[in-house]
Amino acid sequence: MLNRVTDSFGFGATYAATAKISAQAGVHYSRARLASTTVAAGSPAEVGSTDKSEGAYLGANYSITRNWSAACNLSHEYRKVSGEFTFSYDATVVGCSTSFQWP
Numbered sequence: 001m002l003n004r005v006t007d008s009f010g011f012g013a014t015y016a017a018t019a020k021i022s023a024q025a026g027v028h029y030s031r032a033r034l035a036s037t038t039v040a041a042g043s044p045a046e047v048g049s050t051d052k053s054e055g056a057y058l059g060a061n062y063s064i065t066r067n068w069s070a071a072c073n074l075s076h077e078y079r080k081v082s083g084e085f086t087f088s089y090d091a092t093v094v095g096c097s098t099s100f101q102w103p
Contacts, residue, residue, distance in 0.1 A: 003034070004033070007031050008030035010028035013025055019063075021063075022060070024073075025058050026056065027056045028056075029054050030054075031050065050082050055077040056075065058074045058075075059074070070099075074094050077089075077091045
């Protein structure tokens with residue numbers, strides 16, 4: 001028998017500082033609990049694990065002209081799995097981009 005319960009939430013906001021500049025920010029959280037019950041040699045055994053993920057992001061966008069814009073984003077993610085198989089990771093990502101739309 002397998003039982004999984006997941007609790008999660010996320011929140012994000014965008015702020016238009018001017019007609020050309022906007023900023024975005026947000027957070028998310030998720031926790032999943034997994035329980036597996038097996039019957040081996042007449043006695044039940046329960047194996048469980050927890051998968052927890054947290055993250056946040058921050059970004060800005062600048063409309064240079066009507067057709068041309070630039071954006072930069074920063075995000076951080078943390079994940080930890082505990083139980084029978086354990087692992088965790090921590091990642092920070094920074095990215096910038098530009099786009100041009102031909103008229």
